[in-house]
Amino acid sequence: MPVEIPKDTWTGAVREVTIGATAAEGGTRATTVTIGGATTMPFMHFEGSIPHRPVIAVEIVNHRPDDWSHLLLDAWGDAANDPAAWAKAAEQAGADLIQLSLNQTGADGNPITPESAVTATKAVLEASGLPLLVFAPGQAELDNELLVPIAEATKGERIVLGIAEDKNYRTIVAAALANDHLVSARTAMDVNLAKQLNILIGDMGLPLDRVIMDPTTGALGYGIEYGYSVMERLRLAALQGDAMTQLPMLVTAGYETWKTKEAKVGEGVPQEWGDWTARAINWEVVTAVALLESGADIVVLRHPESIARVRAAIDELMAVPAAG
């Protein structure tokens, strides 16, 4: 019997956001990455348009992060000693974007300086032609001290500056405005908080097609269901026409995963947890795939094997089936 395919009708769409600028556009990137634009829920190709695939950002750090699991450091090898080499390795591993995380302390153990942060950022820009996200350590005052000179030194590159939160978004947004960059706006797993921050950022005059929202998530087993549902609710609201939710979403699946005991700890854990390396990668992949299904436009990952697996999953999810 012929069954009519049930299609939801949506009035809204996610904004398109382009990260990076080529030489012709005032930057130096080899390519740019555009995300968003969807007029339907994730991967519902049969009822709407999904012009851009979700992308993978690979997290690197301005100097060897000794607090990272050695599973990660071993996988990246010597590349992890130098942000430029690391950026190249990340590109080879299949990154669409590079996310440079600035550690609070420099390689010498002293607090990071604005000069060294700018140097690291420029080194990464030179080493890889991929568009860049730069995330400061997450301490309001220090973040401002670092991000403003970075924004100025890289004017026109359309870098995503992070992390703009309710307590410190002003300086970061102003730096993005003045230097043709974007911001990533983070709120704590709540639809209304996310909307509110987007409104505040918009009120400062930054066009919303230069804002990505990070609704925060927990890793698998550590609150992923909250992030998952907040993202579904944000995306549903966006499709129903709520302008302040119509921003692409970024989730730091790698960061959250590699905080968990399941990923970090190999000894003294229950035998039922199985092989450590395989488990850690599974944890990151399951977290990332579940969040892609709930609407992530950028997933930030850490392990090279996770990158390959999540990329394969996105390929399959974006393969538009033949009509019918």
Next chain:
Amino acid sequence: MALTGIQIYKLLPQTNCKDCGFPTCLAFAMKLAAKQVELSSCPHVSEEAQAQLAESAAPPIRLVTLKANGHEVKAGNETVMFRHEKTFYHKTGLFVRVRDDEGPDAIKARVAPADAYAVNYVGMDLTLDGFAVESASNDPAQFEAAIAAVRSASQRPIILISRDPAVMAAGLKALDGESPLIYGADAANWEAMAALAGQHSAPLAVIGATLDELADLTQKIQGAGVEDMVLHPVATTLGASLALNTQIRRLALKKNFRPLGYPLIAFAGNDPVGETIAATQAIAKYAGFVVLDHFAPETVYSLLVLRENIYTDPQKPIQVQPGVYEINNPKPEDPVMVTTNFSITYFSVANEIEGAGLPGWLLVTDAEGMSVLTAWAAGKFDAERIAKAVKQFSIADKVSKKRIVLPGHVAVLSGELEEELPDWEVRVGPREAVDLPAFMKQAL
């Protein structure tokens, strides 16, 4: 089509007799419309009304139960597309597949550890649900031997896989008295398979690549008297599978389309890497049963936890047991920190301390599963409750230094807590868990 509360009310006796447990017939009608009660709760409803209401009262996705030796796995009866709209009810059943050409010994060796597998997650023991036995040989005797091998190592429910009715009949005979899932019926064999399902009162999986094909088959099979069905929309990519599962769920829930109002089964594929990803999607997006080809603890653990997370009722937060949690083998001189029993709060705090490698005693108070600020605002996390927990769990006997660290968000409680615990030093810690390691290193 589903009836509204008012339409249902008109069919009820309208006597407000309260025998159903609700104060009025209208209240009962509203509950019926929301599918939260069964019509059978009303002892006075007329036969005529019953017939009219039966259609409306039936759940839009039929509840199907696989049974064996005291074990049950249920799927169906779901009511929403997105978990935040209410909740997902029947956790996806996870099954591991064996093939009869592996031989009985190899089968037993694969089934036994998977059957015994139990992993603790926030105080719950999570396990697999059963096994799928496939006839690769197409030989009834070999199929029976494989089933016997599974049964020698596990009493859990079974999914029987063969398209050949003669082989399936042998399998069903071997599981007499159980309700295994028969997999399955297709356009070629449905009549014989439906007959077997009827004889053995076993649910029948229906296989089809399109909605049309599936709806065709379920209607024919229902016509043959079989009510309990499970759908396998066959797709070759993750995207196609997601689309089919979503379309079927929508038709059942939003259009009350009976021919597709059944739970779904998914096969995660035979590549171990792709299997994890396919199973992740199947758990999140609507599968009632998932069949895995491999049993590896590191994979099964992640899938069982995902299932637990997705099927958590959003209105009932997961709680951890109040008590004293020892992190990184603390010694008596190590600090005592206090937090609430909301699982995410607990994990955030415990993870930061554990991840930093710092030893400490974490006192988890009963805040009825709320986070620090919410619990404080609701009066579930105050000086009195914290002091009560300190005494109840005798933390003073474990430490040499009576010093307790409060979350920064409830700094306001420090004065009261000093009054409640006069021989303790009360310190105010950081507001966010992420700042705890630095605080512990610098201030303690």
